[in-house]
Amino acid sequence: MPPKKNMKPMQKPANTGKTIKRIFSYMYGFKLHFAIVVLGVALSSAAAVAGNALLSPIIDNLKEALKGGEWDKHRFILTLGAMIAIYAAGACATFLYQRIMLKISTTTLKRIRDDLFTKMESLPISYFDKHTHGELMSLYTNDTDTLREMLSNSIAQCISSAITIVGVFTMMILYSWLLTIIVVVMLVVIIMVIGIVGKHSSKGFIAQQKALGTANGYIEEFIDGQKVVKVFCHENAANEEFEKLNDELCAASTKAHTFANILMPIMNNLSYLHYAATAIVGGIMTVNGFGGMTIGKLVSYLQFTRQFAQPITQVSQQLNAVLTALAGAERIFNVIDEKPEADEGYVTLVPAEIDANGNITEADTRTGKWAWRHPHKADGTVTYTEVRGNVELDDVYFGYEPNKTVLNGISLYAKAGQKIAFVGSTGAGKTTITNLINRFYDVPDGKIRYDGININKIKKRDLRRSQSIVLQDTHLFTGTVMENIRYGKLDATDEEVYAAAKLANADYFITHLENGYQTMLTADGANLSQGQRQLLAIARAAVADPPVLILDEATSSIDTRTEAHIEKGMDSLMEGRTVFVIAHRLSTVRNAKAIMVLENGKIIERGDHNALIALHGKYYRLYTGMFELS
Structure with a gap:
């Protein structure tokens, strides 16, 4: 038998756009569902922005009441009720789009797995002789799992973050273009940090997936050959080999998560710095009445500041998951695109009835005798020869x-x-x-x-x-x-x-x-x-x-x-x-x-x-x- 060879190690997707398009092609029949998801994400994000915007009139109204001045109690109650209704609507929209996205993702993965299994059934024996079972199994486990995570969470999260960023940035400009300059400066710094950290983190996650597939393959071999291991007292050597592979997985995972995990503290500290700078400048503007800034507007603006940093952090975190999922999807599609077992044959096996003179006719049901059915391309005629076994x-x-x-x-x-x-x-x-x-x-x-x-x-x-x-x-x-x-x-x-x-x-x-x-x-x-x-x-x-x-x-x-x-x-x-x-x-x-x-x-x-x-x-x-x- 030919020697087995490992599958190609997981790499960054060679053609991201093509892979994404291929994934979306499996979402057929979900155009309406996907439109509802986008609408739900938009409503959820808009609700978060609108809810914060209502903080300004509520706080300004309360300030007048505390000062003993006139305040519109009816308007206060209506505004507070509107805020509660908006947040409730946002929560319902979030629940709706997450449930729909779950159905889309599970159905899409089912279709991909169906195609993958069907293709494997059509591949020649030589393909399985050259690829280890553990590596092939990782397509159904590790790669599909990362793809599921992307479909069920990352896509909706990225859409939500994009809408939130646009909506919040628009409101910030409307509230104070001067304070927004601070936001723009901080945004440039954040993008630079994400670019540096994300580059190293992405490589780490790809290496982690490769090491995970290798370790899983070894575990499968060990379980299958457990009796042989014990008979030859090979436990120590097996442990040493697994520890080596496990150390490689641990190192790759540590490297991947080190860069991924330091991103959140960095982003949090930058957001705190941004928040403090905005609060100081905004406070000065409020005290001096510059730019029409009030306490209510400043509170809303500070909430917008927090909202603005959060989706950027979320997108940066999802980026690694998306790249890993796309790399896994590309591996799956590479198998689906493999050439099936070639078969140019046209002679078929059919149940037959054979009379005493050797005349052969095709039977409707199995009779115990078989014949070769020869269709002739030239004139369309069909002839039969008895199956003998020569x-x-x-x-x-x-x-x-x-x-x-x-x-x-x-x-x-x-x-x-x-x-x-x-x-x-x-x-x-x-x-x-x-x-x-x-x-x-x-x-x-x-x-x-x-x-x-x-x-x-x-x-x-x-x-x-x-x-x-x-x-x-x-x-x-x-x-x-x-x-x-x-x-x-x-x-x-x-x-x-x-x-x-x-x-x-x-x-x-x-x-x-x-x-x-x-x-x-x-x-x-x-x-x-x-x-x-x-x-x-x-x-x-x-x-x-x-x-x-x-x-x-x-x-x-x-x-x-x-x-x-x-x-x-x-x-x-x-x-x-x-x-x-x-x-x-x-x-x-x-x-x-x-x-x-x-x-x-x-x-x-x-x-x-x-x-x-x-x-x-x-x-x-x-x-x-x-x-x-x-």
């Missing part, structure tokens, strides 16, 4: 990486119903051959024919439906035992599942489980033994009833006694099918029609068991124990 490899060369071949001129022919065995050392190319037969990888040089048809002309989905594979590494899904067996044929009846389990000799142990066929399996069948898990995999292949069967070390986890018990069932399973067997246990391939001995990607010996024993070659040495498979 497989031919003609001078096949293949390598997972350029200039590094794994198979060198492999040629073989398996007739329908024959059992072909592959024997050889690890890395000789046995599994690679089966990967090519089901088109997990395409052949760059040479041809593979299935019933005389170049497999490149057969649709991959139909090609794979005509085959079943039992792998050495069994994978079971969360669900019942019956559901896991039925995975080989989703429309299989209960009776077909029972028959397949009996054929694989799995029925006995299944019926002795607590809930029999309805026993729930979780954590990849952790409540079963390795041998039992493999028996279920064999039953899954049996229920599919394919013309071609591939057994890749299918009985490697089954003891010799159990293997002897299921030998008859396996023979029944293989009867009438073309079977490819990969085995290190040579006793399992003695009855093969032909045994292919591979070395360095070449077939160095071929023949049945007796012929190869008589040859006194490598197979003979392997079988007699003079040479061991590595």
Whole structure:
């Protein structure tokens, strides 16, 4: 198998505008909702500004009352009531737009995850061979989480801050253009500080996300290989490696949050300085009656001063989150934009009825027999050929990486119903051959024919439906035992599942489980033994009833006694099918029609068991124990 490579480290988004546009394209159907959000944000921000503006007449009115002068009590009550109503309306608007934004963000993320998962389902096996599972999982966890935070909070916060800044600045000019000069000077200083701190903070957050993905990938590997770690007493080394990765994450996180966290104290102190300067100058103007400044106006203006600094600080804080989210979104979109598995095939697999004269007609339902459906582009006619299971490899060369071949001129022919065995050392190319037969990888040089048809002309989905594979590494899904067996044929009846389990000799142990066929399996069948898990995999292949069967070390986890018990069932399973067997246990391939001995990607010996024993070659040495498979 090709070596795995880590995904590219998280970087600052290469094209921010394009990424933002791509995110908004997933918000289709929410134009009205988004308009309500913008309106709600505007009302909330306007309410905060208008509420502060009403402080001026209220305070000036109270000042007259305290001085013993005439004051309009009715106007005071109306103004106070208006302020309460405005703040209440602002609170309702905030609640409304936050709820709507939550729906928009969750739905948008659902659509992105759907597209991401759908694309991953269409990617070739080679893509997953070159990317670690932990890095791919981080797309669904870390990257989508940062994107969720941006969609649900940052967007609305930025809109609110922009409206507040414009509204407050306008009111400040109307109240006193002279005091606003102080605001402008302080604004320039704030922008410079945000630029310096934000630059370093952004790099820190990006490094943090990269380190987090690496640490998560290591944790996943450790959990999957926990038994191996304990068997070899590798706990200390695992701890040391994790501590190293955790230290890197801690350092990156510390650096990121150091710059992010110092921004707030700096901004607060600048706002206090700004507030003090405004209060002093405003107080002098009030005492001297300069510029029409009153106590009420000064109080309102000072509130505006606080309001003006707050959204700037909020925007600066959201900037890091937005950049990190956009970088994560770009990684997600890079996967979504990956080229799907190419499939130029046009020959399909269909259920068929075949009469005594060999005439083939397409059946409406599954009949037990299959045919290849050949549509002809020239005249639009359709012809059918029976699926027999003849497989031919003609001078096949293949390598997972350029200039590094794994198979060198492999040629073989398996007739329908024959059992072909592959024997050889690890890395000789046995599994690679089966990967090519089901088109997990395409052949760059040479041809593979299935019933005389170049497999490149057969649709991959139909090609794979005509085959079943039992792998050495069994994978079971969360669900019942019956559901896991039925995975080989989703429309299989209960009776077909029972028959397949009996054929694989799995029925006995299944019926002795607590809930029999309805026993729930979780954590990849952790409540079963390795041998039992493999028996279920064999039953899954049996229920599919394919013309071609591939057994890749299918009985490697089954003891010799159990293997002897299921030998008859396996023979029944293989009867009438073309079977490819990969085995290190040579006793399992003695009855093969032909045994292919591979070395360095070449077939160095071929023949049945007796012929190869008589040859006194490598197979003979392997079988007699003079040479061991590595």
